[in-house]
Amino acid sequence: MTSKRRNNGRNKHGRGHVKFVRCTNCAKCVPKDKAIKKFVIRNIVEAAAVRDISDASVYDSYQLPKLYAKLNYCVSCAIHAKVVRNRSREARKDRTPPPRFGFSGPRPGGDRPGAKPGIPGAAPRMS
Numbered sequence: 001m002t003s004k005r006r007n008n009g010r011n012k013h014g015r016g017h018v019k020f021v022r023c024t025n026c027a028k029c030v031p032k033d034k035a036i037k038k039f040v041i042r043n044i045v046e047a048a049a050v051r052d053i054s055d056a057s058v059y060d061s062y063q064l065p066k067l068y069a070k071l072n073y074c075v076s077c078a079i080h081a082k083v084v085r086n087r088s089r090e091a092r093k094d095r096t097p098p099p100r101f102g103f104s105g106p107r108p109g110g111d112r113p114g115a116k117p118g119i120p121g122a123a124p125r126m127s
Contacts (some may be wrong), residue, residue, distance in 0.1 A: 005092065009075070010034050025077040036078040038071040 011033040012018055020029040044067050045053060053064070078084045087094075 021072045023074040023077055024071045025073060025081065028074045028077075030072065030074045032072075035072040035074065036083055038073065038083055040067075040069045040071060042067045042069075 007013070010031065012031070015033075018032050021032050021035050022028070023030055023035070043050070044065055050064065054062070073081065073083055075084075079086065
């Protein structure tokens with residue numbers, strides 16, 4: 001029988017059984033090795049309120065805490081939420097991980113033509 005993927009959609013090599021985790025979106029039971037995992041680091045306070053809090057704070061250099069969450073998705077929810085996308089038969093053989101846009105790497109769409117430089121929300125320069 002032909003196989004669609006080299007790993008059959010799992011990361012279980014040599015293990016007979018793995019524990020199940022619940023999908024973050026729909027609470028479906030998914031094997032831990034098959035679940036699509038996403039680690040999210042966000043500020044607890046949204047960007048609009050950060051300035052208000054820093055102005056009202058007594059401490060001049062207070063680091064706001066971050067929210068760390070590990071999200072597990074079943075395959076159908078990950079496709080629906082656009083965490084992963086379906087790929088062609090040839091593209092499925094490409095095993096290189098997608099580019100990571102972190103603190104050191106370039107931002108997506110940062111070098112697009114027509115992008116205006118400057119700080120968002122700042123007053124425009126008149127020069």
